[in-house]
Amino acid sequence: MNKLIGLVIKDILKSKVIIIYTLFLAAFGWSVFSLESSSAKGALSLLNIILLSVPLVSIIFGNIYIYNSREFIELLVSQPIKRSTIWNSIFIALLIAVNLAFLIGIGIPVMIFSSNLIGLSVLLTGLFIGSIFTALALMGSIITKDKARGIGLSIMIWLFLTLIYDGLLLFLMFQFADYPIEKPMALFSSLNPIDLARIQMLLQIDESALMGYTGAIFKKFFGNFYGYIITIVLLMLWVIIPYWISLIKFKKKDL
Numbered sequence: 001m002n003k004l005i006g007l008v009i010k011d012i013l014k015s016k017v018i019i020i021y022t023l024f025l026a027a028f029g030w031s032v033f034s035l036e037s038s039s040a041k042g043a044l045s046l047l048n049i050i051l052l053s054v055p056l057v058s059i060i061f062g063n064i065y066i067y068n069s070r071e072f073i074e075l076l077v078s079q080p081i082k083r084s085t086i087w088n089s090i091f092i093a094l095l096i097a098v099n100l101a102f103l104i105g106i107g108i109p110v111m112i113f114s115s116n117l118i119g120l121s122v123l124l125t126g127l128f129i130g131s132i133f134t135a136l137a138l139m140g141s142i143i144t145k146d147k148a149r150g151i152g153l154s155i156m157i158w159l160f161l162t163l164i165y166d167g168l169l170l171f172l173m174f175q176f177a178d179y180p181i182e183k184p185m186a187l188f189s190s191l192n193p194i195d196l197a198r199i200q201m202l203l204q205i206d207e208s209a210l211m212g213y214t215g216a217i218f219k220k221f222f223g224n225f226y227g228y229i230i231t232i233v234l235l236m237l238w239v240i241i242p243y244w245i246s247l248i249k250f251k252k253k254d255l
Contacts, residue, residue, distance in 0.1 A: 004076075004081075004086070004089040005089045005092050005093045008089060009093045009097060011069065011072070012065065012093060012094070012097045015065075018061075018097050018098070019101075021057050021061070021098075021105070022101040022104050023105070024053070024105070025053070025102060025104075025106050026104070026105040026106075026108070026109070028046070028049050028053075028105075028106075029046060029105060029108070029109035032045050033046075033109050033112075039113050039114040039119070040114075040118055042113060042114060043110070043118045043121075043201075044201070046106065046110070046122060047197075047198065047201050050106065050122070050125065050126045050129065051125075051129065051162065051194055051198060052162060054102060054126055054129050054130050055129055055130075055132075055133040055161070055162060055194065056133075056158050056162075057098075058098050058130045058132075058133035058134045059133040059134070059158050060137070060151065060154055061094075061098070061137070062134045062137025062138060062141070063137040063141045063151055064147075065094065066090070066137070066138065066141035066142070066150075067147040067150060067151075069090075073090070083250055083251045084247060084251065086250075087138075087246070087247050087250045087251075090138075091134070091138060091243060094134050094137075094138075095130075095134055098134055099127050102126045102130055103123070103127075106122070106126055107123055110122055117204060118201075118204050122201070125197045125201060128193070128197065128238075129193065129194070129197060131239045132238045132242075133158070135239050135240075135243040136157055136242045137154055138242070138243060138246040139243070139246040139249075140154045141154075141246075142249045142250050142253060143249065161192055161194050162194055165192050165194075165195070166192075166195065169185060169189065172185075173185060190230075190231075190234060193235055193238045196231055196235065197235070200228075200231055
């Protein structure tokens with residue numbers, strides 16, 4: 001399995017997309033901290049970039065890699081290797097590539113300018129988001145054989161979780177503004193990994209005070225030890241469930 005992971009990583013690096021992605025993140029990371037006087041403000045500005053760019057690159061890159069490597073995967077399947085081993089190796093290799101690029105590009109400036117709990121939260125957020133959308137990429141690529149549909153599905157997943165979902169929540173908040181809906185809104189927000197990561201970072205920086213009563217609700221549910229544990233569990237489920245679905249489909253899929 002280790003040899004297979006190494007082969008996939010070498011194949012990923014040949015495309016040079018990961019190298020460009022690393023340089024892109026590094027440029028944003030160094031520039032943001034250079035322009036901001038406060039490390040907390042720099043981390044918050046960096047979070048907005050992370051929550052848009054990391055999911056998009058992770059899901060699109062993972063999706064395209066699976067489609068472009070279909071012949072390589074078919075060759076592996078024809079060998080006396082378990083399908084679960086093949087799929088696990090591809091997933092782990094993609095995780096290593098995407099998360100290593102993030103740690104080099106964002107991790108170095110964060111550790112230099114914000115080597116505290118806030119900086120650690122930024123890094124954990126990026127690692128979780130990258131892992132989640134890589135798992136979603138594998139799930140999307142195995143659902144349909146058509147490359148255009150698969151990439152379109154990945155883009156729609158990214159749009160829904162980063163933009164449309166929040167728009168729907170805002171619409172519900174305006175429609176039911178006369179009712180006490182803060183607790184349901186906190187629950188619905190926790191079901192989206194992007195919102196969940198954003199809420200945790202706001203609580204770490206203590207920007208939740210700017211959110212009024214809703215911020216107090218978030219702090220009550222997610223601002224204590226049990227809230228952190230729930231957040232970690234939910235983010236891990238967002239990695240495990242899509243990948244588990246893709247693994248089951250890959251085992252049964254006629255390539």
